[in-house]
Amino acid sequence: MNPKLLFWVPALLRVALVFAAAGVVWWMSGPVSALALALLIVVGMLLMQLSYLQQLDEWLTDPHSGKLPDGWGSWTDVFARLYRIRRDDERNQAELAEWLARFREAMQLLPEGVAIMDDVLQLEWCNRAAGKHLGLTLERDKGRRVTNLVRAPEFIDYVILGRYEHPLTLHFRGRKLEVRVIPFQSRRQILVTHDATEAERVEAMRRDFIANASHELRTPLTVVVGFLEIALADPGMDQATRLSHLKLMTEQAQRMQRLIEDMLTLSRLESDEYPLKREQVDVKALVEAVAGEARALSGGRHEIEVHVDGPDVMGSLDELRSAFGNLASNAVRYSPNGGRIVLSWQRGPDDLRFSVQDSGIGIDPQHIARLTERFYRVDKSRSRETQGTGLGLAIVKHVLARHGGRLQIESQPGKGSTFIACLPNTSLHA
Known part of the structure; x- marks a missing residue:
């Protein structure tokens, strides 16, 4: 139905009722009584309208759907519409507040x-x-x-x-x-x-790594190229000199090979494409194998002991062998002839520990925090003599991190060092 008709039809009916009531009173009591009744009804209706206007004004001052008054006549429809509008507005405000809270949380x-x-x-x-x-x-x-x-x-x-x-x-x-x-x-x-602090740090590490790797490769390449040029320039070189040059070239080529292998190992350890593959590791056999490699590297120049008093673990056999082997080979390289090296595997207070204790030259405390940095060397000349790549402890650090462990270093200059690979108890083989 037309909204105008919905308003005017009830209003006209109420006016008609007033006239009808006045007509009845006129017929029964005369015109004065009829006019008095009509005036009284009109004043009452006016006061009622004013009352609803006052209530509407009070509600508009503080509009809440729960405080909206009831009405009579046309006011019923007005208040009903206002109630629906206010409820929709409150619902929209609640939704907006919820979305704003979610947005701020995000x-x-x-x-x-x-x-x-x-x-x-x-x-x-x-x-x-x-x-x-x-x-x-x-x-x-x-x-x-x-x-x-x-x-x-x-x-x-x-x-x-x-x-x-x-x-x-x-x-x-x-x-x-x-x-x-x-x-x-x-x-x-x-x-x-x-x-961008971390990105800058990573970029600086990348630049340093490239610079250090280039520097490390330049020396052996220079030696190999130099000897090849000498050999080509002097075809009549005597056999002894030729063999000496070949030996040096072989050593430098092996040094480059070890360096490249260590760099590839580091790259693999840092890559997300090579997740850790856990398997049961026979730690006693692993430590014995590492000790055998250390004895071969020592060539009888050191006393190497093995103590195994700990359980097997779950982890990557190849990675743990690389980490333990690097610690053992470092002890051999940096211990003087006749030195004593002890490899041990045991339970710690709250973890599992593979330790390598040597009686070598020791490390000044100022260097310990940087030992696991790539290509960082305490004594560069001695490192070249021992044929180290400068990446061994970096490999150890990454292997232990992948296993949830850490590297602990204890050392005193002139009294030797102890490198401890700590693995969490969660590595225990069930």
Whole structure:
């Protein structure tokens, strides 16, 4: 039905009833009584309308669906419509509040820093990453100018000048940050920060690794190429000299081969394409095999003992053999002739431990923290004499990390060293 008819038909019926009642009274009591009755009914209806208007005004001051009054006549339909509109509005507000809470929760989990600023650069909101990157605290800093909170000249120039075509590289609070400002709406801006510290560290490691690997390969290649040039330039070289050169070239080629093999091992250990494959490892047989390799490398120049008093474990046999073998071969290389080396496998207080104790030259405490860095050497000249690649302890560190373990180093200069490969009890074979 037409909404206008829904309003006017009841209204006209009520007017008709008033006239009908007045007509009856006129017929029974005369015109004065009829006019008095009609006036009384009209005044009552007017007061009722004013009462509903007052209630509507009070509700509009504090509109809640639960406080909406009931009505009579046309007011019933008006209040019913207002109730439906208010309920829909409350439901929409609840949904918006829920979505806003989810959005803020998601923004808090982002690794990128996000801060919202108004047109005068006052902070309106920021997530935890932005607080960590820029030292902001939402509860404390909301409403304050971001340029007063981040006191870096290049950042202030970047934000105030509005040259947002390219990101800003900012070194702030010991971090390397990439900062972008994105204008949105008409009077707000989003400040986005990305922590590039780790990427810079990885890039520096990559550059150092390439430089060190190139340096390590250059020396043996120079020797091999040099001897080949001599041999080609002097076809009549005597047999003894030729054999000496061939021996040196063989040694340098083997050095390059060991270096390349260690680099490939490291690459494989760091790659996600080679997940750890666990198997039952007979640790006693493994330690005996490592001891045999150490004795072969020593050639009888050292006293090598083995003590096994621990259980078998679950892990990668090849990787553990590489780690244990590197520790044992280092002990042989850096222990003087007649030195004593002890290989042991036993339970620790809260873990399992393979330790290599030697009576070698020892290590100054300032070097211990860097021993597992690639190509780091305490004594470069001695390392070349012992034919080490400088990657052994880096391999040990990565193997133990893949098994959930760690490397512990104890050493005193002149008194020897103890390298302990600690594996968690979760490695135990059931």
